[in-house]
Amino acid sequence: MRDSVTIVGASLAGLRSAETLRRDGFGGRISLIGDEPHQPYDRPPLSKQVLAGDWEPERALLTPAEKLEPLGLDLRLGVRATGLDVAARELEVDGVAEPFDGLLIATGARCRTLPGTGGPVAVHTLRTLDDCLAIRAALDDGARRMVVIGAGFIGAEVASVAVGRGTSVTLVEALPAPFARVLGQEMGAVVADVHVANGVDLRCGVGVSSVAGEPGAMTVAMADGSDVYADLVVVGIGVVPNTEWLEGSGLTLDDGVVCDPTCLAAPNVVAAGDVARWTDPRTGESMRVEHWDNAVEQGRHAARRLLATDEEAEVFAPVPWFWSDQYDRKIQLAGRPHPDDEVRVVDGSTDERRFAAFYGRRGQLTAVLGMNRPRQVMQGRGLLEQGVGWDDALAVAAGWD
Amino acid sequence: MRIVVDYDLCESNAICMAIAPDVFEVRDDDLLHVLNEAPGEDRREKMEEAVQRCPKQAIAIED
Ligand SMILES: Cc1cc2nc3c(=O)[nH]c(=O)nc-3n(C[C@H](O)[C@H](O)[C@H](O)COP(=O)(O)OP(=O)(O)OC[C@H]3O[C@@H](n4cnc5c(N)ncnc54)[C@H](O)[C@@H]3O)c2cc1C
Ligand code: SF4
Numbered sequence: 202m203r204d205s206v207t208i209v210g211a212s213l214a215g216l217r218s219a220e221t222l223r224r225d226g227f228g229g230r231i232s233l234i235g236d237e238p239h240q241p242y243d244r245p246p247l248s249k250q251v252l253a254g255d256w257e258p259e260r261a262l263l264t265p266a267e268k269l270e271p272l273g274l275d276l277r278l279g280v281r282a283t284g285l286d287v288a289a290r291e292l293e294v295d296g297v298a299e300p301f302d303g304l305l306i307a308t309g310a311r312c313r314t315l316p317g318t319g320g321p322v323a324v325h326t327l328r329t330l331d332d333c334l335a336i337r338a339a340l341d342d343g344a345r346r347m348v349v350i351g352a353g354f355i356g357a358e359v360a361s362v363a364v365g366r367g368t369s370v371t372l373v374e375a376l377p378a379p380f381a382r383v384l385g386q387e388m389g390a391v392v393a394d395v396h397v398a399n400g401v402d403l404r405c406g407v408g409v410s411s412v413a414g415e416p417g418a419m420t421v422a423m424a425d426g427s428d429v430y431a432d433l434v435v436v437g438i439g440v441v442p443n444t445e446w447l448e449g450s451g452l453t454l455d456d457g458v459v460c461d462p463t464c465l466a467a468p469n470v471v472a473a474g475d476v477a478r479w480t481d482p483r484t485g486e487s488m489r490v491e492h493w494d495n496a497v498e499q500g501r502h503a504a505r506r507l508l509a510t511d512e513e514a515e516v517f518a519p520v521p522w523f524w525s526d527q528y529d530r531k532i533q534l535a536g537r538p539h540p541d542d543e544v545r546v547v548d549g550s551t552d553e554r555r556f557a558a559f560y561g562r563r564g565q566l567t568a569v570l571g572m573n574r575p576r577q578v579m580q581g582r583g584l585l586e587q588g589v590g591w592d593d594a595l596a597v598a599a600g601w602d
Numbered sequence: 603m604r605i606v607v608d609y610d611l612c613e614s615n616a617i618c619m620a621i622a623p624d625v626f627e628v629r630d631d632d633l634l635h636v637l638n639e640a641p642g643e644d645r646r647e648k649m650e651e652a653v654q655r656c657p658k659q660a661i662a663i664e665d
Contacts, residue, residue: 217654224650245657494617497655524615524657533615576628579616 203303204229206507207292209282210307210443211235213243213493214474216263218305218500223272227508229302233274234294236281239330240266245493247333248358249526253365254337258330282308287451287467303507306447306458306472307500310440310491315350315409323416324434327355336435339416340366344432347371348421350409352379354525354532356437357392360401361527370401371429373421377406385540388558388570391551392532399528404429440491442476457489463514464503473503482516483588484537492523520585522578530554533575535582536568543591547598548577557581557601559594566594577601603646604664605639611660618652618661626652 206222208215211233219231235241241263250256269276277294284293291298312326325336340363347363349356352374360370376382379396380389396403408424412434421429442457452466453459457478460466464479474496478489490499502517509515522535538544538560549556549572557577560568566589569581577598584594605625614634618626622645625638641649646663653661 220654243659493657494655501654526613531613531615573632575614575616575632576619576630579620579628582620 203227203508205232205301206230206303206305206504207232207234207301208305208307209234209292210309210474210476211237211241211276211278212307212309212474212496213241213263214309214476214496214500214503215305215307216241216500217497218307218473218504219274220264220272221501221504222508225505225508231272231274232277234277234280234282236279237329238279240269240278242330244328247330248327248355249362251330251333252327252337252340252359252362254341258334261330282446285447285450285452287470290469302469304470305500305503305507306466306470306476307474307496307503308443308446308476309496310442310475312436313439313441315412315436315438323419324350324412324436326436327359328440336433339433340368344368344417346431347433347435348373348419348429348431350412350421350434350436351375351438352393352396352403352405353437353439354380354383354523356435357396357527358525359435359437360396361399364399364401365528368433371421371431372396372401372403373407373409373423373429374403374405375408379403379405381540383538384534384570385538385542385544385560387544391554391572392527395527395530395554440475442478442489444476462516462518464499464506464517465514469507471503471506473499477503479517482518483520486537488521488537490519490521492521494522495519520582522582531571531573531575533571533578534568535578536560536566536585538568538570542567545595547595548601549574557598559591559598561591561594564591566591603641603643603649605636605641605649606662606664607634607636608660608662609634611658612656613658613660615657617655617657621652621655622648625649 242261246261292301312328348371349360378389379393411422419431444454458472460479464471466472475491481488524533542560542562546558555573557571557574571578616628
């Protein structure tokens with residue numbers, strides 16, 4: 202039996218894992234260490250309600266104070282883990298070594314930055330509450346033109362909030378088809394159309410060569426020689442896992458903390474959330490998932506793994522799922538499509554922008570995409586969990602209307 | 603145990619329905635309906651899972 206658990210990363214995966222430990226009756230000390238000064242908060246509202254100005258930041262707290270307190274956590278905020286020695290079972294916090302009993306790594310990820318813009322030029326990225334408030338302040342100050350570099354889901358949400366606030370937006374994507382990497386060509390185009398219909402100037406298949414200027418007067422130079430002027434530039438070109446502090450720790454690092462299929466990274470050490478890489482027993486693929494629901498689920502799983510014996514340990518085999526709110530559309534994807542999967546709309550229509558679509562490969566259902574079709578996505582997710590074949594899945598969907 | 607949903611927060615994404623279809627149902631009108639506002643104690647673990655996994659933190663358990 203363990204005496205104590207130390208969790209590094211006081212955000213979604215970290216806090217939900219601490220809550221799981223208490224709910225499961227763990228009475229030992231739980232230290233939750235996070236380098237952000239704020240009480241643990243939720244990130245999705247940062248590109249939605251908080252950015253829009255509809256919510257004040259307090260509303261995005263992950264767990265309200267009155268529910269946090271009874272958990273009796275040793276919450277250490279504004280403090281950074283700086284090193285780890287797995288063999289010696291020692292964690293280094295702000296340069297000072299301390300022993301650990303069980304360790305849960307949930308240090309998440311940070312934004313990738315655009316090469317050549319790391320200097321004094323004011324381009325924004327969006328990961329933290331402070332990032333969000335900085336962009337919000339620029340919008341409050343009346344930014345009229347915004348360039349969003351990278352048509353990923355965060356960039357797309359920032360664009361939709363800015364449009365909603367009356368800012369004109371140019372959305373730039375280096376790939377020829379936006380969202381195609383995740384959704385495939387056909388469905389990527391359907392999402393792109395939503396942006397165009399809402400007045401976004403969408404430029405695909407052209408890279409950015411430089412960004413210059415100062416807030417209020419920025420110039421984005423495109424690789425095709427054109428310039429786009431903006432008051433405000435936001436870059437959303439993906440994230441990198443926060444693993445630098447684990448160099449030389451004895452853990453295997455490879456675009457994330459490499460874990461076994463049960464979320465164990467080494468004896469007494471587990472990882473969860475955006476930072477964790479593991480082999481999905483369902484597909485045999487090595488995965489690192491950057492979605493909200495995964496951070497919650499994997500946090501719960503990893504917490505339980507830390508208290509379990511090797512014999513009791515269960516594999517982590519979720520069906521990944523995420524949502525994204527863009528304008529008045531709710532996009533949800535369950536499963537992992539490959540770009541060349543077959544796609545079939547099984548409910549509603551893409552013209553109405555209200556539909557559910559199945560993705561399939563080699564006779565198997567691989568993913569379900571919905572636009573304003575949450576119930577169907579969740580039912581499809583159930584089919585994915587059961588590993589239903591393509592024809593059987595289509596037969597189920599045929600009974601939906 | 604009583605299940606209370608804050609409908610101002612709920613965005614009808616049906617995650618709770620995936621966890622406990624006997625308690626939560628998102629209907630074709632895209633609204634969440636709570637089918638059983640007072641589930642038995644044997645459902646507590648599922649209800650707590652729904653509270654934790656609701657991305658809008660719209661579900662509360664009142665004892
Ligand atoms: C703006 C935005 C919108 C999003 N919207 C959606 C959405 O609509 N749907 C969806 O499914 N997902 C969404 N996501 C993704 C989701 O929020 C993430 O998957 C989730 O936050 C991952 O949680 P985590 O706890 O693993 O990592 P993180 O949330 O990244 O938390 C890691 C924490 O660890 C801290 N940390 C890092 N290194 C150290 C260290 N050495 N010592 C101490 N602390 C450290 C970090 O500062 C951070 O607080 C969004 C993300 C962002 C940024
Ligand atoms: S999980 Fe939460 S937001 Fe989603 S339908 Fe249920 S109550 Fe509403």
